Amino acid sequence: MKEKNERILVSACLAGVNCKYDGGNNENSQIIELIKNGNAILVCPEQLGGLVTPRVAAERLENKVITKDNRDVTEEYRRGAEEVLKLTKKFNIKKAILKSRSPSCGKAKIYDGTFSHTLTDGDGVTAELLKANGIEVITEEEL
Numbered sequence: 468m469k470e471k472n473e474r475i476l477v478s479a480c481l482a483g484v485n486c487k488y489d490g491g492n493n494e495n496s497q498i499i500e501l502i503k504n505g506n507a508i509l510v511c512p513e514q515l516g517g518l519v520t521p522r523v524a525a526e527r528l529e530n531k532v533i534t535k536d537n538r539d540v541t542e543e544y545r546r547g548a549e550e551v552l553k554l555t556k557k558f559n560i561k562k563a564i565l566k567s568r569s570p571s572c573g574k575a576k577i578y579d580g581t582f583s584h585t586l587t588d589g590d591g592v593t594a595e596l597l598k599a600n601g602i603e604v605i606t607e608e609e610l
């Protein structure tokens with residue numbers, strides 16, 4: 468799947484880091500195996516954008532990101548995405564494994580902004596920026 472010593476970017480919550488909005492994680496045993504070689508760089512774009520953990524859930528709504536209590540956190544999401552992009556450049560990362568359906572990390576399908584567990588076509592803010600910069604993005608579900 469990847470060349471020897473190739474660095475990959477990984478959503479930190481998939482590795483068991485408690486950075487999820489509710490203070491938990493999305494630990495995935497396949498991800499744990501994959502990153503044991505030490506070539507993964509773990510990131511949580513929402514934390515890198517300055518958001519606290521735990522935090523109010525948010526979803527993308529058109530070009531914005533809005534929390535469940537109606538706060539506009541678009542700027543924090545953009546800042547986090549830019550920080551992650553910076554890291555990919557610094558470490559010459561060409562591939563990312565990101566958490567599915569997240570408003571930051573999701574790829575192809577994300578929640579639709581109604582907080583009703585309804586999916587719509589689209590990428591999270593970070594996934595979108597990475598793809599636009601030529602990074603291959605897959606989710607843990609595509610491993």
Ligand code: SF4
Nearest residue numbers: 480487511566569572
């Ligand atoms: Fe996980 Fe990404 Fe959400 Fe951070 S922003 S908790 S890494 S899905």
